[in-house]
Amino acid sequence: MTETTVARWLTVAVGGGSAEDRPVSRHRLVVRVLALALLVAGVVMLCGGLVAQRLADAQAVSTASRRAEILALDVGQPALQDGLVDGSASAVASLDRVVRAHVLGPGIARVKVWNQAGRIVYSDEPRLIGRTFGLGDEEEHALLHGGTHADISDLAAPENVYDRSNGPLLEVDRSVHTPDGTRLLFEVYFTYDDVRADAGRIWLGFAAVTGVSLLLLLAGLVPVIRSLLRALDRGRQQREMLLLRALDASDAERRRIAALLHDGPVQDLVGAGYHLGAASSAVGGTDAADILDTAETTVRGTVQSLRALLVDIYPPALDRAGLGAGLEDLAAGARTRGVPVSVVVDPRVSLSAEGDRVVFRVAREAITNGMKHGAGAPISVGLADEGGATVLTVHDDGPGFDAETLLAKPRNAHFGLRLLRDAVSEGGVQAELSLRSAPGEGTTWRLTIRE
The missing domain is CATH 3.30.450.20 (PAS domain)
Structure with missing residues (x-):
């Protein structure tokens, strides 16, 4: 008989409780x-x-x-x-x-x-x-x-x-x-x-x-x-x-870096991709055409990665259209890498600018971890209003891992876990991040915000 491990919720980080940050x-x-x-x-x-x-x-x-x-x-x-x-x-x-x-x-x-x-x-x-x-x-x-x-x-x-x-x-x-x-x-x-x-x-x-x-x-x-x-x-x-x-200076710097990447390297790489495609068509049927096709594919993949990075650095949809559009942008970036991501946002959710930032950062890191360690399994993102608390859940059906062992030895935790902890503890809102995972049971991140 095989023993089944039942995963339980574990607290990863708590935000807004620092005496230095409270008024x-x-x-x-x-x-x-x-x-x-x-x-x-x-x-x-x-x-x-x-x-x-x-x-x-x-x-x-x-x-x-x-x-x-x-x-x-x-x-x-x-x-x-x-x-x-x-x-x-x-x-x-x-x-x-x-x-x-x-x-x-x-x-x-x-x-x-x-x-x-x-x-x-x-x-x-x-x-x-x-x-x-x-x-x-x-x-x-x-x-x-x-x-x-x-x-x-x-x-x-x-x-x-x-x-x-x-x-x-x-x-x-x-x-x-x-x-x-x-x-x-x-x-x-x-x-x-x-x-x-x-x-x-x-x-x-x-x-x-x-x-x-x-x-x-x-x-x-x-x-x-x-x-x-x-x-x-x-x-x-x-x-x-x-x-x-x-914050204004940080946003301005993010916008400047995003603009420089978009107007510089991204546009140059897009142009290079067009040129490589045209060159491949011109020498079609030869060994050089295969090499040019491979180079074009690599350039286009790099462009997609840079555009996803632009969303991470400065999500324009979060600034203009709100949190739901920002989560959709994150999902779109994951889809371009071949990982199916579904997003469900409760229209009743209303957070402050600080709350939006924390949700976006946690969702971004959780999706990134799902893509890296989920073996290409589907990822579901949910944002709901649950009786005065806003709850974000990010779940993937990947292989999972021993969460208790990982959290018991924080020095051995991977970089993504540290980023998630920093996003919650330094977000400036009352928040709690929990994790549920076990080998063979996938991974679920849950962020609860009370404002």
Whole structure:
């Protein structure tokens, strides 16, 4: 049993899909620019917000540190007495009055004063006075070398047993000294909710400035976008003008070359054919007559080939009488070479000049391929309007070929296939070229154009 290969349609080329050839959409451009601007603004707001939050937290802590330093040096230190280190009740009471009158208040939960041994010599919580817990390295450094140290308080530590109900606290340490020069550590505990509130207010200020700046930037993009759109319009108009000029120049050059061939070599060869025919008649019946007849046949074949080439270079029927007449010219050229070609054109078909050119070029190359590889089999050309799409089909009943293998290896494709692809991809219209062929099943080309 012989296995039959069923050919299927394969896409060869698609035209009109190149981003370089499509006109720039004003709406799409504006949407993309605004989307990009909003994306950049969002990233800036997010990054700026994170940075502003950190700066606000640092600024709030710095503000609390300066406040604690002022309270320690300007309020607490003048109230210190020498007897405080030894546990003098009067010294403790004197400092307690000052602390409760001028230090404790909204935002401050606790005050402690430590000596170098890590013993609390004063606290507004009397149960802590006289107890020893020790100092950390940073607290000890602040005590011995001066300066201010701020950190989140560890409420799990034993010295903070009475502060756990107050929530997170920010403790700020500042070195002070008694009248006799004894160094003590003045420690103020700020409620962290107030610190966060201060940071929030600072962050809102940063966010407001950033937001207003971004809004002004977006507003400034409006005239830039307008200017860009005007420049795009001018560029498109110039591009269209250059394209029209290039097409006109190409048509003019094609007409010039066609005229030179028609009025020069073609006419000369026609005249030479007449002379050869006359010479053959004059020496009829001799060996020279046979040679002259052969030369005349060759010249006439060359004239036919040149006339077919003239149609390819500049099809006058396509320019004057339309696409149907141009396809008939292509068919007539093939018929002169002994290949029967039939053409059926739907009268409803109406294409732009660019569409006509693409159809003509594809039909020309498909017919040429059919003549070269179809073993002289008949070729049928059809052009129809199929529900908003114009469809060109070129079919030959030749031996066919393995289309899948050929398209899978484009480097090995013959020159005609490359010309067909170029005709579709560079035609400037929305088009798709498909191929169906298999050994023993002939070849069919299908071009679909949507305008």
